[in-house]
Amino acid sequence: MLNFDEIYTEYHEKILRYLKGIVGGEMAEDLTQEVFIKVSRTLDSLKDESSLSSWLYKIALNTARDSIRSTRRIVSVKPLAAADGSSGADLENLADKRHKSHDDAIMRKEMVQCYVEFVKKLPSNYYDIYVLSEFDGLSNEEISDRLSLSIETVKIRLHRARVRLYEELRKGCTSFYTKDGELLALPRDNDD
Numbered sequence: 496m497l498n499f500d501e502i503y504t505e506y507h508e509k510i511l512r513y514l515k516g517i518v519g520g521e522m523a524e525d526l527t528q529e530v531f532i533k534v535s536r537t538l539d540s541l542k543d544e545s546s547l548s549s550w551l552y553k554i555a556l557n558t559a560r561d562s563i564r565s566t567r568r569i570v571s572v573k574p575l576a577a578a579d580g581s582s583g584a585d586l587e588n589l590a591d592k593r594h595k596s597h598d599d600a601i602m603r604k605e606m607v608q609c610y611v612e613f614v615k616k617l618p619s620n621y622y623d624i625y626v627l628s629e630f631d632g633l634s635n636e637e638i639s640d641r642l643s644l645s646i647e648t649v650k651i652r653l654h655r656a657r658v659r660l661y662e663e664l665r666k667g668c669t670s671f672y673t674k675d676g677e678l679l680a681l682p683r684d685n686d687d
Contacts, residue, residue, distance in 0.1 A: 497544055499535050502551075507531065510555050513630050517559045517607045526562055530555050545642065549623045552630050556611050563604045606668075613663045621656035628653055 510530055514523035533554050541550055617625060623642065627633045635653065639646045 497538055497541065497547065499538055502534065502538075502547070503531055506548075506551055509631060510551060513552070513555055514559055517611075518562060518604070522562065526555075526558050530558050533558065546623065548631050548633075548641070549626045552626045553615075556615065560608060560611060563608050609668050610664065613660055613667060616663065617656055617660060621652055621659065624649055624652045625656040625660070 507527065511523055511527045514526050514530075517523070518526060530551070534551065541547065614622070614625065624638055627638045627641065628635070633641065635646055635649045638644070638653075639649045642649070644652075
């Protein structure tokens with residue numbers, strides 16, 4: 496039987512680190528709490544305890560994606576003027592402080608969302624191994640033990656997952672360098 500307190504202790508920092516990479520520091524802390532609230536409410540629905548890690552990261556990915564969508568909706572709406580003539584909204588607080596401009600932060604969030612969407616489309620036998628390796632930081636041996644697979648199977652599936660993801664990202668995203676030399680990617684328009 497899974498114990499929420501043990502799960503929280505083992506995964507809190509990992510999920511927080513993962514979310515910081517997607518949405519930045521302050522927002523990641525809030526989203527991490529939201530993830531663990533969702534986990535506490537739905538822990539009984541987890542059928543296969545061996546898929547706990549990938550299940551947690553799926554919840555984190557979905558939570559981050561929902562947050563990104565919500566932020567994008569808020570940013571794209573022009574704020575109504577307040578009674579004193581000011582804008583009535585403090586959009587400065589929505590910006591990702593790691594980037595020089597609000598547009599850079601929006602592009603980064605869209606890039607991450609594009610990547611997350613392609614990761615989620617991986618077949619489950621690739622997805623589980625990819626998430627455990629890339630997001631959980633487990634070695635091939637640890638993945639082998641956790642999923643009860645041979646080390647060769649883990650290596651092959653991880654390689655195939657990376658190749659497939661790379662190909663899909665090349666087809667589905669447009670990449671470019673910013674003026675500061677940072678590589679970014681955005682989803683391609685499907686109307687092309």
